[in-house]
Amino acid sequence: MSLLSGSGAARPGGGPAPFDSGLSALFARLGAVLVETPLLQRAEPYLDTAGEDLRRRIFLTRGEGGETLCLRPDFTIPVCLAHIEGAAGLPRRYAYNGPVFRQRRDEAAEFRQAGIENLGETDRAAADARALAEALAALRACGFEAPVEVVVGDQALFEAFLTALDLPAGWQRRLVRCFGRDDLLRGALAALSREATSDPLDLDPTVRALVRDGAVAPLSDHVRTMMEEGGLPPNRGRSPDEIAERLIEKMALASTRLRSAYLDRLGAFLALDCPLAEAPARLEALEASSGVEFGAALALLRARNAALLASGVDLAPFRYRAAFGRPIDYYTGLVFEIGAATGEPLVAGGRYDRLVSYLGAPEPIPAVGFSLWLDRIAAALEPKP
Template sequence: MQLGAPVFAADLARALDALQAPRADIPVIQPAEPFLDMAGEDLRRRIFLTESETGESLCLRPEFTIPVCRAHIAENVATPRRYSYLGQVFRQRREGGNEFYQAGVEDLGEADEARADARALSEARALIAQFAPRRELVILLGDQSVFEAVVAGLGLPSGWQKRLIHAFGNEAALDAMIARLAGPDASIAPDPSVAGFLAVGDAAGLEAYIEGVMQDTGYSTNASRSPAEITARLMDKQSLDATRLPPASLDALKTFLALDVPLDRAGQVLAEFADHAGLDIGAARKQFEARLAALSDRGEDLSVMRWRAAFGRPLDYYTGLVFEISAGEGGALAGGGRYDRLMTLLGAQAPIPAVGFSLWLDRIEAVRAQP
C-alpha cells in the first residue's frame, strides 16, 4: 500500500477486489486538456497545472474518472467492463490537504442502466457502512436527466436550456437565471453603440460596425473571434436576454426545484408534479422509476434516502443519476453518478453507458476517528 495511505486502505483494496472490478493503473501526470474541457469549472480552478518541455499542458491527477475512461478507450477493451482504483489525487481544497486518497469504481457498458445505477449507489453505501460503521448516513440523490426533461418541457430556447442545465446543482446560479427569466434586468442592457443594431435584428450592419471598430483599433481577427462570430454571439445573447417565462412555467420550474422527499415517495411525487404541470417527461420518469425498482431489488431501504430535485454535483460530465453519501458535517464521504456522454467526448467510436462512484478516504478516516 502507498506511503501515507489511511490505515484501512489495504482492507478497502480487498473489498474493491471483491466487487469484481480489476484495479486500473493510472499515472499521476495527466494531459490537462480533458479535465479543462470536461470536468467543470469547480474542478478546473483547483487543478495543479504544469507543462512538458514540448509545451504540452499537463496536470497532477485531479480525479480518476476521466483517466480511467481514457485508458479504457485507448486499450479498446470490450464492454461491459468494471474498473476500481485507489490512489492519491491532487487538487486545491478550501478545507483539508491538497493531496488526498480516493477510491472508487467505474462501471462501463452495462446496458441495463437502472441496474448499474442501483449497483453503484448500493456498493458505495455498503463500503461506507463497512469502513465507517455505526454512523447514521445521509444519502442524497438527484437526477440530471429529469431536470433536463423538465427544462425541455417548459419550451425554453435551446440556449436557455443549455444555460440552466450547465448550472444544475449550483443553487445560486440557478436562482439568478430564474430571476432573469422572470423579468428584465437593466444592468444587462447592451452597449449603446450596438443596441440599435440588436433592436432591429440588423446582423449585417452590426457585423460591418464591429469589423470597422476592429480595423480602427488594430485588433487582429487572427487572435480573437471574427466579426461574424462576435455578431452571432451578441445576437444570440440578445435573444436569450429577451426571453421571459410565462408565470405558469416559471411557477412549475420553481415547484420542481423545491421537491425534496424520501426516495420511497419520489416516484409518486414526480408523477404528480408532471401531471399537475402538464409536462411530458415520460422517458425520464420511466428511467427514474426503473432505478427505484432496481434499488429495492438490491434490498436497499429507500425510506432512509432522499431525492432532491435541485441536487447536482459540480462536474460537467454527469447525465443522469447523481448522489452523495455523508455522515454529518465534514463533506461527502462518497459521491458519484451517471456520465453517458463522457465516453464519446473522450474519443469512443460508439456511445458507452457509464456510471461510477468515488470515496474520499481522508474524510472516512476522520469519521472513523470520531468517538
C-alpha cells in the same frame, strides 16, 4: 506504456494505506479491474468538461513542450482515457485507489480517493442501482457502519423540465450549467423573473440594431468590417460568425422573461424534496398539475428504484431532491452523495454518458461511477472525545 499498467498497490514508504485490504477484497469480489493512472495529467480534459468548481481547484503546470498539465484532481477522466487507450471490450468495470490533488477549504489538498467506474452497461437503471449499492458496500468495507443519509438528484429530470418549458436554447444551457450550484441557480431564476429595464447590452447603435434583427450574416459582415478597420487579424480569437452568434444569444438571454406561470412551475419542481420511494408519485402529480412531461427520465427513475429494491437496498436513508446536483459539468443523469447526518460527503458519484465519447471514444459509452473520500472516512471513524 499503457495507462492501465500496475496493480495500484504501491504506496509511499512501501506500506499499505488505510482501508486497502478491505477495498481490494471488495473490488475483486465485484469484478472491477484495479488500475493506476499517472499523477501528472493533461489539463485540457478537465478544463473542458469538469466545470468551474473543479477548474479553480486544480494545480496547473507547464510541460517542456508548452502543454498545460495538472496534478491528477480525480480519477474519472484518467480512467476513461485509459479505457480508450486500451480499447478494452464492454461492459468494463475499473477500480482505483490512490492520491488526488485538489484545493479544498479547511482540508488537505493532497488526499486519497477510491472508487469504481462502470463503462458500457446498457441497462442504465440497473447500473445506477448497482453504483449506489456498491458505494454503500464500499463504505462498509472501510469499517463505516454508522447510519448514513443518501441524497439523490437527477440531471436528466431537470433538463427534461427545462425542455418542456420551451425556453430559448441559451437559457436552457445557462440553467443546466447552474444545476447543483444553488447561488448561481437563484441568480439565474431571478434574472428570468424580471423585465429588462434598460438596454441589456451596451452596444454601438448599428450593432444593436443588427443584433435585435437576429440575422447572423449581416451582423457577421459588420463585425468583420470593424475588425479590419481596427487592424485585428482574422485568425486571432473568435471569428466574426462566432462573435455574431454569441451577441445574438446574449441579447436573447438578457431580454427573455419567463412567464410567471412557468416560473412557478419551475419553482415547484426545484422545491421537491421527499423520500426517494415517494419521488415517482410526486413527480407524476407535478406532471398532472403543470402539464410538463418528464418522459424517459421519469421512467428511468422508476426503474432505478425498482432495481434498488430488487437488490435488497433499503430505501429508508434515501432522499430525492430535485434541485440537488454536483458541481461537475460532465454529469448527465443520476447524481448522489452519501454522508453522515452532518459534515462533508463521504462518497459521491453519478452518471456521465457523454464524457467518454467526448474524450475520444469512437461511439457513445454509457457510464456511471462513484468515489470515496478516504481521508473523510478515516476522520469519521476516529474516536470522539
